Amino acid sequence: MSDKTPELSLIVISYEMARELPRTLYSLSPQYQQGIAATDYEVIVIDNGSRHPPKAEDFADLGLNLQIHSFPDPAPSPVRAINHGLSLAAAPLVGVNIDGARMASPGLLDACRRAARTDPAAVVTTLSFQIGPGPQWITMQQGYDAAWEDRLLAGIDWQNNGYRLFDISPFAENVVRGWFGPLSESNLLFLPRGLWQDLGGYDPAFESPGGGAANADLLWRALERPGTRQVTVLGEGVFHQIHGGTHTNAGSDSLEVNKRAAKEYYRLRGRIRVVDAERSYFGPVSRAASETYHRQLAAGHAAAREDATVVRMGPDATGRYLDLLKAVLLNETGLETEVALDSLRGAKEVPPAFWTETLYDVPGKLALALDEKRRIRARGIDTLTANAGPPLGYTMIGRQRLEHLQWCVTTALAEGVAGDVMECGVWRGGASLFMKAVLDLSGDRERTVWLADSFAGLPPPSYPEDQGMDLSREHFPSLAVSQQRVERAFADFGLLDARVRFLPGFFADTLADCEVGQLAVLRLDGDLYSSTMQALEALYDRVSPGGFIVIDDYGGLGQCAQAVDRFRSARGITPPITMIDWTGAYWRKS
Amino acid sequence: MLKADVVRAWITDFLASLLHVDPADIKGDSRFNNIGLDSVDAVVMAGAMEEHFNTEIDATLFLRNSTVDELLADLQANGIIG
């Protein structure tokens, strides 16, 4: 392609990735990568034995300095294929993406290049995320699959704004050790060429499928080498697409697979010690990256605001009221108690120290868990978290969707979109309460807030699409909240009046002939295929032109998305669906 | 069958090394999540222990217990240690 020696070589390992590799290569191509020229880097794909290996000509239009080689002697472990790739690399800085299913964010390559310049023996590491509602080894057991993921990717226009990958990938692989904790491995890392040679590449003794702990081993050996320095790139990341991979996507076998990898490592190295030396951090690198990434990094921590410190004549009471209301509805102000209670989950008895110490975090040990909880609450992923239940607040939709709901209601008001606002599936009422507060603040005295719910939890599954999804009261009692309690919550917040109307009962019985007239905002949060379909069929025609249809579970629950997709295609609805976060989605009626 | 005190000593050393904490801070009743152990680490510990003691241990056993004491009791109940 060019006679110039590239500055960067990146080895990408592929194995049976016909669906994933094209996206990965697009995400590495010059039309997507920012701040780096096509001639600055080369990408070397080593295919490790696919039945139909990828061909370079299929990717000719990417404008990428690309080689694709089939490794002649494929084995279940990619280690030898990687070392073969390393021997072909021409640049002084060489990277390995051990899993070709991992897409890159748009500033990744340039950030790695700049990070490497900060130290002559830089070990440049990146952070890994998994696409979809949660850790894929868990979500795939709950139905997360390629079609589901395709839908998420289609909803964010990632080709034009790759930073939105952060929005649909709330699960960060290193998050358990904390953002600034040591990494167990880096799925895409760059080292100076000489360092690769000193290390002898990856160690072929790691023979486990997928390489086992070879990647961790390589990183730790590099970091233990005197004079090297880890530089972790922030603001960027790699994003794992679901595929039949041996590690990330082993599903219920995942425990065994990880156990065997650890066993092999212990056998070869005689101990296991995460290398935790001093590190540097590089980034954030661009405005777009910092904005999206910051949301995930600092999610839930209210940023210090100028107007909180500067004395101003007329503080914006409206804005502050809504901020406070959101914090309370999400129980962001009560997270310490939630975290203390979480530490008890699963315990057979309450240790006496709980009452005197843990509850007040006297030992100061809950800070990490609290940070984690803040991030969880911001993105509304409480219900996906193994060690916790729904939040102890009034809504489980998380801050991002709550902010978005505010935008929907204020936009509808500002643009004069006619009609009421409605939520189908209200739980403890937080999202509806919030819509009511926004309406009242605007001075509106006409519009009604409609709340449709059984007020007794979800119906047991009756449609074939909902098979296996029994979220009914018997199994999930915490989802059953009485109308009285929701009314009480409205009253407690001073928001109960004649323009708050309830439609108690299962949607199948209540919605079709309900009194609801025109709607400006329709929020659906009933989880099931049946609940979503019944609500759309009964209410969609009442949504005014320009009105908002918000689907809470589009990303998080496959059957909900199926109902929406079927309804939209049956009705020929064309305005595109846009993801709000990893699960919420919306469109506006044209 | 493995000896309980040998296994306890190994687990303490292993956790101290893995998590970069002082072995004295790992007590029988310290809760794993309070000393920084997550579920991935627990499975890693299972693999290392299998290799070290040349035995087979179901990984879930490491996930369903939240202190060293509970884990040892469970290993005992499953006939892995005496």
Ligand SMILES: C[S@@+](CC[C@H](N)C(=O)[O-])C[C@H]1O[C@@H](n2cnc3c(N)ncnc32)[C@H](O)[C@@H]1O
């Ligand atoms: C996930 S919760 C809603 C969360 C809520 N919007 C919030 O802000 O936290 C689901 C709610 O939908 C209700 N629901 C689901 N399907 C229903 C149906 N077919 N008929 C009536 N209520 C239903 C349940 O009773 C439950 O309150």
